[in-house]
Amino acid sequence: MQNGRATKQAPASAGLRLGELIGGLGLLGKRELADALKVSHETGLPLGRVLVMSGYLKDDMLAAVVDAQSMIREGLIDIGMAKKVLAVVKQKQCTLNQALVESGVDSEIKRSNLLGDLLMEAGYIDEKRLKLALEQSTATGLPLGRTLVLSGLIPEELLSIAINAQVLLRDSRVSRAQATQSLRSAFSRHVPIEVPLAEKGYYALPTRQSIRLGEILLAAGVLSEQELMTALEFGLANNKPVGEVLTDLRFIEEATITAALALQKMVAEQSLKLEDATLALSAIYRDGITLEEALNNSSPKDSQKSKSKNTATQTFPEFLQLTKNVTTDELRKAFEAVLLNPQMVAKILDVAGVIDKNVLQEALKSYQLFKQGRLSIEHACVVLEFCRKNQVSVDDALKALNWQQLDQMQKPISTREYDLAKWAEACRTAYAIYELGDLDQAEQMWAEILDRAEEIEINDVRHPRAKEVLAKIYETQNRHNEALDLFLESLKSKRALFEENHFEIAATLNNVASLAYRINDLKLSEFYSRQYLVMLEVLSGPTHPNVASALDNLGLTCHLQNRYEEAAALYQRALDICTNTLGSEHPSTVRVMRKYAATLKALDKNEELSRLNGVVAGTISGSWKTLKLPTEDSLFSDAPVN
Numbered sequence: 001m002q003n004g005r006a007t008k009q010a011p012a013s014a015g016l017r018l019g020e021l022i023g024g025l026g027l028l029g030k031r032e033l034a035d036a037l038k039v040s041h042e043t044g045l046p047l048g049r050v051l052v053m054s055g056y057l058k059d060d061m062l063a064a065v066v067d068a069q070s071m072i073r074e075g076l077i078d079i080g081m082a083k084k085v086l087a088v089v090k091q092k093q094c095t096l097n098q099a100l101v102e103s104g105v106d107s108e109i110k111r112s113n114l115l116g117d118l119l120m121e122a123g124y125i126d127e128k129r130l131k132l133a134l135e136q137s138t139a140t141g142l143p144l145g146r147t148l149v150l151s152g153l154i155p156e157e158l159l160s161i162a163i164n165a166q167v168l169l170r171d172s173r174v175s176r177a178q179a180t181q182s183l184r185s186a187f188s189r190h191v192p193i194e195v196p197l198a199e200k201g202y203y204a205l206p207t208r209q210s211i212r213l214g215e216i217l218l219a220a221g222v223l224s225e226q227e228l229m230t231a232l233e234f235g236l237a238n239n240k241p242v243g244e245v246l247t248d249l250r251f252i253e254e255a256t257i258t259a260a261l262a263l264q265k266m267v268a269e270q271s272l273k274l275e276d277a278t279l280a281l282s283a284i285y286r287d288g289i290t291l292e293e294a295l296n297n298s299s300p301k302d303s304q305k306s307k308s309k310n311t312a313t314q315t316f317p318e319f320l321q322l323t324k325n326v327t328t329d330e331l332r333k334a335f336e337a338v339l340l341n342p343q344m345v346a347k348i349l350d351v352a353g354v355i356d357k358n359v360l361q362e363a364l365k366s367y368q369l370f371k372q373g374r375l376s377i378e379h380a381c382v383v384l385e386f387c388r389k390n391q392v393s394v395d396d397a398l399k400a401l402n403w404q405q406l407d408q409m410q411k412p413i414s415t416r417e418y419d420l421a422k423w424a425e426a427c428r429t430a431y432a433i434y435e436l437g438d439l440d441q442a443e444q445m446w447a448e449i450l451d452r453a454e455e456i457e458i459n460d461v462r463h464p465r466a467k468e469v470l471a472k473i474y475e476t477q478n479r480h481n482e483a484l485d486l487f488l489e490s491l492k493s494k495r496a497l498f499e500e501n502h503f504e505i506a507a508t509l510n511n512v513a514s515l516a517y518r519i520n521d522l523k524l525s526e527f528y529s530r531q532y533l534v535m536l537e538v539l540s541g542p543t544h545p546n547v548a549s550a551l552d553n554l555g556l557t558c559h560l561q562n563r564y565e566e567a568a569a570l571y572q573r574a575l576d577i578c579t580n581t582l583g584s585e586h587p588s589t590v591r592v593m594r595k596y597a598a599t600l601k602a603l604d605k606n607e608e609l610s611r612l613n614g615v616v617a618g619t620i621s622g623s624w625k626t627l628k629l630p631t632e633d634s635l636f637s638d639a640p641v642n
Helices: 018-024 030-043 047-053 059-073 079-092 096-102 114-121 127-140 144-150 156-170 176-189 194-199 213-219 225-238 242-248 254-268 274-287 291-295 300-308 316-322 328-339 342-351 357-371 377-390 394-400 416-435 439-455 462-476 480-497 503-518 522-540 545-560 564-581 587-602 606-610
Strands: none
Touching: 018 030, 018 047, 018 059, 018 079, 030 047, 047 059, 047 254, 059 079, 059 096, 079 096, 114 127, 114 144, 114 156, 114 176, 114 225, 127 144, 127 377, 144 156, 144 225, 144 377, 156 176, 156 194, 156 225, 176 194, 213 225, 213 242, 213 254, 213 274, 225 242, 242 254, 254 274, 254 291, 274 291, 357 377, 357 394, 377 394, 416 439, 416 462, 439 462, 462 480, 462 503, 480 503, 503 522, 503 545, 522 545, 545 564, 545 587, 564 587, 587 606
C-alpha cells in the first residue's frame, strides 16, 4: 500500500469464494455457513440470497462483502484490508466506500467494468466501441449493457447471457475464464449459459426446483425483460439486491417485491409450486390484493367489485358508465380518438401546466419518429429523457448519442439497409410472440415476414430459418403437410447456401425426420434420419452424444417397421456412445437401454437381454429427440453466414 492507495495483489486470493470470505471475517459460524451452503446447492439460489433470506446477513452487509470480494479478485485490495474495512462497515453501518476512506484507502480506486470486460474477452466488442458506449452510458444514465443494445453493438440475447454470467461470477459459481468460454458457446447455441457450464462440469444444475427473483417477476408479467436486465445490471454495478434496484428505479412498488421474495422463499422450501407462486404474484400485482388473499385463491374480480360499489371513489368515465349516459364501447372509442391525436393531448397538458412546453415539442417529434418506424419506443424514450436533462433538441440528442443513423433521416426510407433492419426487427417481435404461445398472431406475422423476405430479396440463412419457424407453428397446429413443405423448402435453400456438411443442414434434416415420424410416415422419417446421422458423424465425430441420439431415433424407426436386427445394431452403437460419454446412469443411456432391451426381447435374444441387468423390456415406445444444434449466428442477425 502506497500513499493510502491500494496496489495490485498477487493472484493468490483471486479465487476467494464468498463463503470463505464470510467465514474468514467471522460474520457467520461454521455450522450456519455449512447449512446455508447446503441450501444454496440444493435450491440453486445464490449463497448471498440464502444468507439474507435466512436472516444471517442484512442486505447492506452482503452488498459490502460482495463488493470487497470483487476488489480482492481484481487485485485492488488484499484479504487483510478487506477484513479491516468490512469490520468498519459492520461497526459504523456505513458503505464499503466510506469504510475504505476511513481505513486510509483512496475511494477513487479504478474499477473495471466486468460486463464490458467479458464482452471484450469473448470477442463481441472492441476497446474503441466499449469506450464510446461507456461515454453514452454516462451521458444517458443508462447502464452499459442497455446502451450497447440500443446502439446496435450487441443483441438483446447476448446481453441477457452476459448478465447471467456476471451473476454467476458474483456468486463465485464459476471462474472468469469459464464464464468467458461458456458465454461464447451459449450465445452461438442460443441456450442459457448454465447449459455449456454444466456440460463441461464447471457448474452443477440445482437438484431442487428453484427460481430467481427476476424470473418470478418476469413470469408473473410484473416486469418486462428489458426492465429486468436494466435492474440486474444496475444491481451488479452497485452491489445492490435486484429487488432494491427495482424499487429505486420505480419499476415495481416495494409491496410487490416483498410478496415476490416471500413467494420465492416458499418455492425454495418446496412449500409452494412454482406455477402457483407465479399466479399468486400476478394476482397481487394486477388486482392489488394481499399475499394471503392470493394464496387463498381470493377472487380478483370480487375485490374490484367491492371497490366499485362506493360511487364516491369513481372516476368520471366510470361515473358516466354508471349513469348509463355512455356505454363501455362508446367510452373506449372516445379514449382511442384522443390517443390518436397526440397534438390534442399535448395541448391539454400544456394548458394545464403539467409539462414544459419545450419538452412537449421534442416529445411530439420523438413520437413521430417512433410512429414512422425510425426509432424504437425505447430509443425514443431515451432520446426524450436526454433532451429534458440537457435542454437540447431531438436532433442534437441523436447527434450527441451517435444515433443519427437510427432515425434514417439522412437516408431514403426505401434503402436496402433500412429494409433489412426493419425485417430483422419484425423477426424478433414475431419470435417473441411465438415463444409466448400466441400461435394465431405468430402465424400471421411470420407469413408476412416471409412475403417481405421475397420482396427485399433476403438471400442468406435467415430466410430458410424463418420458414422453419412458420413450419413449427403449422406442426403445432397439426397442419402437417404445410409444415413439411416449408421444412423441405428450407432444406433446399440451405443446401444451396452451404457446403455439403453443415449444422444448419443437419438441423433441418432432423426437423423433417421428426415431423415424418410424428405423422407416422416411417419410411420418409428413416430416409432423412439416415442423412442426418451421416452428416452429424462428420460434423461432431462418431462418438458424440448427439450421434447417439440420432442412432436412437433411427433405431426407433427401424423397430417400428419390425426390422429388429437393424434396430438392435443401431441401439447397441447408441448405448456404447452414451455409456462411454455420459455414464451408465444418465437418463439418455437408460432410455436407449430400455429400447435396446425391447428390441432384444422381440428377437428372443434372452441371453443378451439378461446382461442388461434387469431392465424392463416392454413394448417399444419413444418420442423423437429433436436437437438444438449449434449455429453460427442468430436468426435475427443482420450479418449473413459465409
